[in-house]
Amino acid sequence: MGLQVDGVTVIYPGRKPGEEVHALENINLDISDGDFVVALGASGCGKTTLLNLMAGFIAPSEGRVTLDREAIEGPGKERGVVNHVVTGPGADRGVVFQKHALLPWLTVFENAEFGLKLQGMPKQERTETASRYLALVGLEDFHKHAVYQLSGGMQQRVGIARALTSNPAMLLMDEPLGALDALTRENLQELILDVWRETGKMIFFITHSVEEALFMATRLVVMSPRPGRITHTYDLDFQQRFFDCRDARAVKSSANFIEVREKVLSIIHGDELAGGGNHV
């Protein structure tokens, strides 16, 4: 069971007629219950495309993506998207800022219960569910706030709570912490790990930060561009060490952590030296 990516290739039409961009080539990836899979790689390695495949926003050119053996055909509430980047021709140029997918005309609470309301859940039940998940992300005192008045970190927490309310089998996050300051970022790393342990969801998480990837992943997938493919996979347990000691800095500065970090960094730098970076 879980999510299977099976021999998936994604080919976009290029900028010139007849040109093809192999965003992903022959990707195989199994995500089982309780896995926290982090994808890491230079720009243009196809990690965002991979997430959008899992979300059901794009279809593979070859191969298939299944969740609990059922083919993914479009977005669905069993795969909660916390945030994502829209891909496609032209979308790979320049810096793409993650826009918040929260609805600014709704309050924090209304955003959290939005999915349940659409699904037709009775009011009392959805109030309980939304309150529970808002409390889980530490926003129990912010129900009535306007989302556009919150800080970036708090907006991300609303996004996580909203995705959790539908009780999805997995959460998808594309660089959710990329735009945050260092301190907020570390706090939210811990919060996401706690939410993951509490709820037992599968998580597919994209980041540019090697440290973040190592700290959070049970499985780290290093990807390489042109064509986008998985080059290395590591099974990690630094997050378990964090749960044991509750001291993220100690985990991140341990000799073992630094050793793995340098190894992964050298792989990614190797890609960039080989011309893997985004040359526009």
Place this chain on the structure above:
Amino acid sequence: MSDTAATASKNGVLSAITNIFSKGPAKPGESFGAPGQGSSVAISVASSLGLLLLWYAVTAMGLIKPLFLPSPAVVFDKFVEVATEGFGGSTLLDHTLWSMGRVFGAFFAAALTAIPIGVFMGVNRVMRGIFDPPIEFYRPIPPLAYLPLTIIWFGIGESSKLILIYLAVFAPMALNARAGVRSVSIEQIHAAYSLGATRTQVIWHVILKGAMPEILTGMRIGIGFGWTTLVAAEMVAAEAGLGYMVLNASEFLVTDVVIMGIIVIGIIAYLFDLLMRWIERLLVPWKGQM
């Protein structure tokens, strides 16, 4: 010789322009190099009073004949006279009510049709394909140019007036609604689908809400256009209305009523705009926030 003079004056103009944008470090609370920053309210009040004073001065000194420009006092007296005794068969209030009835009637008819059509144009390529050519074709044509046609088709009664204003209001409202739909963030739409929303729910709960700021902008522009077209609409066979009052007064060279009418039209248009801005702040406080 003339070349150097031209270059010199060009340099003078250039440096005058660049000086506006770079005059040393910014004061606390201002941002360096931001064009045109700072409050202009006091200057606007001074400029309005200055214009009024200029008007008073040139008429008091007898520089312009009252036939061409009556003094502010005379215009104000006329305002009181028309408000109480009337002009052209109706009081000022009647004229205003007639005009507002026409503008608002056409405005509401346009809002009920243009906004749905604009939204459909945004969400559906077939609708966009159908409605784009006629709207884009007639939009830049001045209403006065198709006024004769509306009279031939709909006669000289109320309907041709309403239709003329309606057409002027329709295009900006439809096009803004369409632009509003297209401006909704794809991330929000994707998020809603991922939460299990159906297409109808996405249109209703995400796209329409997200398009609201631009729909309201369209309504604001629309009511401005409607008011602008009013005088043209009341040119033919009207018996009351501010536009009719001004035109009728001009035929008899009653310049004070003409000026008074213009000022009343201007003030009402400005009040409409303030009202629409207030409604905007009330309905879409998140505008420009995310």
